[in-house]
Amino acid sequence: MPETPSRKIGLAVLISGRGSNLQSLIDACRLPDFPAEIKVVVCNKPEAYGIERAKQAGLPCVVISHKDFSSREAFEQAMLNALSDYDIDLICQAGFMRILTPHFITPWAGRLINIHPSLLPKFKGLHTHERAIEAGETEAGCTIHYVTEGVDEGEIILQRRVPILEHDTPDDLAARVLEQEHIAYPEAIRLLAK
Numbered sequence: 490m491p492e493t494p495s496r497k498i499g500l501a502v503l504i505s506g507r508g509s510n511l512q513s514l515i516d517a518c519r520l521p522d523f524p525a526e527i528k529v530v531v532c533n534k535p536e537a538y539g540i541e542r543a544k545q546a547g548l549p550c551v552v553i554s555h556k557d558f559s560s561r562e563a564f565e566q567a568m569l570n571a572l573s574d575y576d577i578d579l580i581c582q583a584g585f586m587r588i589l590t591p592h593f594i595t596p597w598a599g600r601l602i603n604i605h606p607s608l609l610p611k612f613k614g615l616h617t618h619e620r621a622i623e624a625g626e627t628e629a630g631c632t633i634h635y636v637t638e639g640v641d642e643g644e645i646i647l648q649r650r651v652p653i654l655e656h657d658t659p660d661d662l663a664a665r666v667l668e669q670e671h672i673a674y675p676e677a678i679r680l681l682a683k
């Protein structure tokens with residue numbers, strides 16, 4: 490008898506821009522053995538290209554502009570409300586560029602993860618590639634980690650590393666790291682599903 494496939498993990502993906510990591514998750518979710526499926530994409534920037542990617546994949550995409558709210562908490566509440574319409578087990582921040590407060594994080598603690606383009610705990614925050622090159626690092630990479638109140642400080646789930654080459658510009662390095670990001674996010678979800 491064929492095995493009954495176990496229930497897939499329901500994902501919400503939070504984005505703010507280009508959405509290439511969203512695309513890597515969309516592509517992974519098309520593989521029959523991938524243990525998760527995207528239930529909804531939430532985007533805080535109405536002009537983000539990632540919205541187009543979600544639409545092309547036939548996924549519901551909720552656009553909630555943070556600019557329409559007078560406080561972070563009110564914006565976050567709108568996201569919480571939107572998410573409550575879907576059967577979500579895990580929220581994946583994929584280039585989501587808003588810092589979240591405990592109002593959002595606490596109810597999702599342990600089920601909210603982020604991808605960051607550095608080898609945390611090095612280079613938290615922005616301009617990670619430029620800073621890694623300036624610091625004379627020989628290695629860079631990306632980190633998937635749990636989201637906690639301390640920005641880019643939550644427990645690490647996995648990292649992938651790349652070399653920094655002698656004449657790298659920040660853009661060269663960003664492209665090399667991004668390739669690994671697209672492998673890392675699906676890999677992290679497989680790991681969490683186990």
Ligand code: GAR
Nearest residue numbers: 506507508509510583584604605606
């Ligand atoms: C990615 O490099 C991601 O790691 C980074 O933004 C980019 C989004 O690209 N995230 C952060 O810097 C979070 N602090 P994408 O929209 O093509 O996925």
